[in-house]
Amino acid sequence: MRQKTLKRALVAFALALPGAAIATVAAAPAAHADGCYTWKRDLYQGRSGDDVRQLQIRVAGWAARGAIVRIDGDFGPETAAAVKRFQTAYGLRSDGIAGKQTFSKLYQLQDNDCTPAHFSYRELDGGCGKGGWSGGPLSATETKANAVHTMWKLEALRRGLGDKPLYVTSGFRDESCNKQVGGASNSQHLYGNAADVTSQSRSLCEISRASRDHGFSGIYGPGYPGHDDHVHVDSRRENNRDNLTNRTSWAAPDCGVSR
Numbered sequence: 599m600r601q602k603t604l605k606r607a608l609v610a611f612a613l614a615l616p617g618a619a620i621a622t623v624a625a626a627p628a629a630h631a632d633g634c635y636t637w638k639r640d641l642y643q644g645r646s647g648d649d650v651r652q653l654q655i656r657v658a659g660w661a662a663r664g665a666i667v668r669i670d671g672d673f674g675p676e677t678a679a680a681v682k683r684f685q686t687a688y689g690l691r692s693d694g695i696a697g698k699q700t701f702s703k704l705y706q707l708q709d710n711d712c713t714p715a716h717f718s719y720r721e722l723d724g725g726c727g728k729g730g731w732s733g734g735p736l737s738a739t740e741t742k743a744n745a746v747h748t749m750w751k752l753e754a755l756r757r758g759l760g761d762k763p764l765y766v767t768s769g770f771r772d773e774s775c776n777k778q779v780g781g782a783s784n785s786q787h788l789y790g791n792a793a794d795v796t797s798q799s800r801s802l803c804e805i806s807r808a809s810r811d812h813g814f815s816g817i818y819g820p821g822y823p824g825h826d827d828h829v830h831v832d833s834r835r836e837n838n839r840d841n842l843t844n845r846t847s848w849a850a851p852d853c854g855v856s857r
């Protein structure tokens with residue numbers, strides 16, 4: 599009886615003090631319930647599975663300059679390099695192993711619908727105001743999945759630019775919307791694979807240059823026809839459903855960005 603009272607008093611004491619409460623929580627086994635996805639094991643080079651795929655989607659924006667992280671479920675050197683860069687960007691120990699710290703950061707960054715903290719389905723689903731993710735060459739599910747991939751890269755780009763807001767002026771476009779805005783006939787926008795971005799605190803050249811370090815294989819900005827008021831970024835190299843060659847294509851001649 600006495601002991602029980604003491605225990606209760608201690609718990610109450612711990613809860614009353616924020617610092618003490620944190621210490622109590624930290625001592626308990628990690629049981630992170632994430633509304634989107636919860637990883638159940640550490641991931642490193644050589645591992646494979648859907649948990650690797652889920653990780654790849656979220657670190658794709660941390661590929662080294664000109665490289666891409668293939669979303670294939672195989673944790674290879676490209677994925678390890680991206681995990682390292684992600685860890686460095688968020689002040690974590692940079693070892694290329696996705697463990698508790700890396701997953702905690704990802705949980706912190708992801709919303710329950712699996713989009714990253716600063717971008718939303720609504721923002722990417724422009725479609726000239728129609729919305730709904732259909733009317734493109736892929737199914738709505740595939741298009742939406744591409745949009746999530748795009749958003750994680752944008753989240754990385756945003757971080758790379760010093761956590762300053764980026765605005766998406768055009769994301770997914772269905773066929774009629776793409777025609778209406780004069781988009782290329784095989785535009786990555788049709789696939790949910792592209793975003794046109796602007797910023798109030800970063801110049802278009804700063805965005806164009808930074809995009810090279812965040813997994814975008816397509817970048818079009820200032821100096822490229824029709825791109826003086828936004829920067830277009832996309833993931834054309836990962837797109838095997840279009841009829842384009844999967845090559846990096848960067849053109850923002852006024853910013854010294856080309857490839």
Ligand SMILES: [Zn+2]
Nearest residue numbers: 792793794830
């Ligand atoms: Zn565009």
